[in-house]
Amino acid sequence: xxxxxxxxxxxxxxxxxxxxxxxxxxxxxxxxxxxxxxxxxxxxxxxxxxxxxxxxxxxxxxxxxxxxxxxxxxxxxxxxxxxxxxxxxxxxxxxxxxxxxxxxxxxxxxxxxxxxxxxxxxxxxxxxxxxxxxxxxxxxxxxxxxxxxxxxxxxxxxxxxxxxxxxxxxxxxxxxxxxxxxxxxxxxxxxxxxxxxxxxxxxxxxxxxxxxxxxxxxxxxxxxxxxxxxxxxxxxxxxxxxxxxxxxxxxxxxxxxxxxxxxxxxxxxxxxxxxxxxxxxxxxxxxxxxxxxxxxxxxxxxxxxxxxxxxxxxxxxxxxxxxxxxxxxxxxxxxxxxxxxxxxxxxxxxxxxxxxxxxxxxxxxxxxxxxxxxxxxxxxxxxxxxxxxxxxxxxxxxxxxxxxxxxxxxxxxxxxxxxxxxxxxxxxxxxxxxxxxxxxxxxxxxxxxxxxxxxxxxxxxxxxxxxxxxxxxxxxxxxxxxxxxxxxxxxxxxxxxxxxxxxxxxxxxxxxxxxxxxxxxxxxxxxx
Numbered sequence: 362x363x364x365x366x367x368x369x370x371x372x373x374x375x376x377x378x379x380x381x382x383x384x385x386x387x388x389x390x391x392x393x394x395x396x397x398x399x400x401x402x403x404x405x406x407x408x409x410x411x412x413x414x415x416x417x418x419x420x421x422x423x424x425x426x427x428x429x430x431x432x433x434x435x436x437x438x439x440x441x442x443x444x445x446x447x448x449x450x451x452x453x454x455x456x457x458x459x460x461x462x463x464x465x466x467x468x469x470x471x472x473x474x475x476x477x478x479x480x481x482x483x484x485x486x487x488x489x490x491x492x493x494x495x496x497x498x499x500x501x502x503x504x505x506x507x508x509x510x511x512x513x514x515x516x517x518x519x520x521x522x523x524x525x526x527x528x529x530x531x532x533x534x535x536x537x538x539x540x541x542x543x544x545x546x547x548x549x550x551x552x553x554x555x556x557x558x559x560x561x562x563x564x565x566x567x568x569x570x571x572x573x574x575x576x577x578x579x580x581x582x583x584x585x586x587x588x589x590x591x592x593x594x595x596x597x598x599x600x601x602x603x604x605x606x607x608x609x610x611x612x613x614x615x616x617x618x619x620x621x622x623x624x625x626x627x628x629x630x631x632x633x634x635x636x637x638x639x640x641x642x643x644x645x646x647x648x649x650x651x652x653x654x655x656x657x658x659x660x661x662x663x664x665x666x667x668x669x670x671x672x673x674x675x676x677x678x679x680x681x682x683x684x685x686x687x688x689x690x691x692x693x694x695x696x697x698x699x700x701x702x703x704x705x706x707x708x709x710x711x712x713x714x715x716x717x718x719x720x721x722x723x724x725x726x727x728x729x730x731x732x733x734x735x736x737x738x739x740x741x742x743x744x745x746x747x748x749x750x751x752x753x754x755x756x757x758x759x760x761x762x763x764x765x766x767x768x769x770x771x772x773x774x775x776x777x778x779x780x781x782x783x784x785x786x787x788x789x790x791x792x793x794x795x796x797x798x799x800x801x802x803x804x805x806x807x808x809x810x811x812x813x814x815x816x817x818x819x820x821x822x823x824x825x826x827x828x829x830x831x832x833x834x835x836x837x838x839x840x841x842x843x844x845x846x847x848x849x850x851x852x853x854x855x856x857x858x859x860x861x862x863x864x865x866x867x868x869x870x871x872x873x874x875x876x877x878x879x880x881x882x883x884x885x886x887x888x889x
Contacts, residue, residue: 368515375511379554382505387423389497409449409661413654416453422498425553426458427587430606434591435699438599440706444668447602448661451609455581455650461505461553462643465560466634469506477503513561529562532572535618542579552584556646563638570631570641574621577646578614585610597674604668613653697767700758704774707751708781712878714740715785716817719871722791723810726864727803729795737792744785748778770885777881780874787867787874796860805840809868812836816875821886826879833872837865 420429433450436442442450476499483496519526532538546555559576562568568576588603620626630648634640657664721737724730755775759768798806812833819825844861847853 365518368518371511371515375508375513375515376549376554376558378504378508378511379557380508380549380551382501382503382508383423383425383428383551383553385501385504386498387425387428387501389494389501390419390423392497393491393494409658412446412449413453413456413658416450417457418453419450420454420457421460425551426454427550427552427584429454429457430585430588430602431591432699434588434595434599434602437602438592438595439699439702441698441702444598444601444605444665445662448605448665451602451606452654452658452661455609455613456647456654458553458584459643459647459650462556462560462639462646464506465509465557466637466640466643473503473506473510475503476500477507479503509557509561512558513564516558516561516567517565519562519565519567526567529568529572532568532576535575535622538572538575539579539582539614539618542576542581543583544579546580546583547586550584550587550590552580555580555583556642560639560642563642566638570627570638570645573642574627574645575618577642578617578649581610581649582607582614597672601665601668601672604671605664608664608667609653609657612657613649616653616656617649701767701770704751704755704758704771707747707754708774708778711744711747711751711778712781714744715781715788718744718785718788719791719813719817720810722788723806723813725792726794726796726798726806734792737789741785741789744782748782751778773881773885777878780877780881784871784874787871790867791864794860794863796856798857802857802861806864808836809833809864813868813871813875816872820875820879821882823879823883826876830872830876830879833868837869840865 416429416433419432420426423429430451433442433447433454437444437447480496480498480500480503484493484500487493487496532541542555542559545558546552549555556577559568559573559580563570563573585603585607588606592600592603617626627645630645631641633644718737718740721733721740725733725737752775755771755778759771759775812829816826816829816833819829840861844853844858848858
């Protein structure tokens with residue numbers, strides 16, 4: 362009996378369910394705890410052992426080392442994690458991904474429909490949001506193993522295909538096996554799925570452990586392709602993270618290939634579960650990643666240094682290039698935390714330029730400077746350009762965001778950006794007020810500068826901002842009163858009167874926008 366078209370379609374359907382199940386689990390975990398992952402990682406990854414444990418647990422839950430590594434690449438790119446912290450998470454991810462193979466070997470697929478059913482019940486019939494998220498994780502796990510069962514059943518006819526059996530025996534050559542495992546895993550972008558397929562082949566007697574081990578080692582290399590693709594468009598440090606991931610798996614492959622070629626390791630692992638081919642592959646996969654992690658754990662810092670030498674940082678990288686590309690392959694674990702961090706950093710950079718424009722705009726009134734006028738113009742153009750790009754980014758991010766709290770934060774940032782750009786616009790206008798001022802008038806402008814500078818340093822404290830905002834308003838009222846008195850006394854020219862009216866009007870609007878920004882920050886950081 363040979364594999365029919367229906368069997369092939371079942372194989373593809375099973376693979377689709379397997380990958381979709383992983384996506385469901387990842388999405389469920391993101392919704393349940395995605396916004397807390399940043400805090401967890403910040404607290405635990407400073408210690409290498411805890412970092413490995415965290416990486417292993419997260420990967421074991423979402424059943425995908427690729428998803429964990431993509432998350433780490435995003436965190437490094439956003440400045441949320443250092444390169445050396447990323448090393449430990451990646452090592453842990455390689456251990457955590459072996460749990461899928463172990464579950465397959467335990468024949469969890471027999472209860473997969475029950476898991477899927479319970480998960481769907483929690484999603485459809487329970488109104489509690491947290492229960493819905495955990496139901497999504499459970500349903501994803503069930504769908505994943507239903508897909509695995511479908512793939513295994515679809516490949517059963519291949520046992521009678523001499524051509525296919527002959528092909529499988531060529532994998533006893535280490536080079537062919539490694540290349541085959543790496544290429545196949547790179548194509549489907551899931552080592553869990555490719556290892557599962559390898560287990561199904563072994564369970565059906567289509568490949569022996571002596572050939573499967575080399576395919577398995579190659580699969581560990583192939584899984585790195587997802588992180589490599591995710592690093593496109595990111596900063597240099599994020600790309601260095603993918604070098605660490607590749608280095609880890611290539612070193613492990615070289616070590617274990619040599620061991621399997623010159624020692625009876627495969628026979629020993631096979632003897633542990635002689636009647637369960639799927640367990641043999643799962644055990645070798647677990648052994649590979651645990652031993653490689655233990656061997657390289659003391660040299661994590663050297664792996665980071667090696668990555669920095671392979672891809673040295675570019676000095677010309679622009680300060681404002683914070684934004685990572687939005688995920689092209691669907692929503693992934695850690696996306697919420699990364700998006701919010703990226704937007705927050707870019708907002709901070711744009712607001713810094715806007716506040717610099719206030720200072721320079723008022724300084725131009727006191728004493729004109731040609732270079733300062735050019736700086737004002739350059740910053741204003743940059744603020745407009747970056748604000749437009751960030752507005753588009755936030756709009757797209759809101760389209761894929763699944764966490765309601767983070768959607769709220771992003772929408773606040775969107776409106777906050779409008780106020781920041783308006784501040785820059787009014788500040789830029791100040792440079793056009795070219796009049797000759799006496800010392801008293803200059804002192805008033807200097808006082809305005811001091812008050813505005815003070816309020817920009819208190820934005821995260823609404824109470825302080827309101828106090829300083831009232832001080833500015835009071836000072837501007839005093840200026841208006843004195844201007845009226847001087848006009849009545851005819852001790853001030855029409856030119857100066859008009860000038861101060863324009864400046865006071867612009868400063869009032871700037872301070873109003875600053876006050877709005879402070880209220881928005883209060884909503885973001887004090888929202889329970």
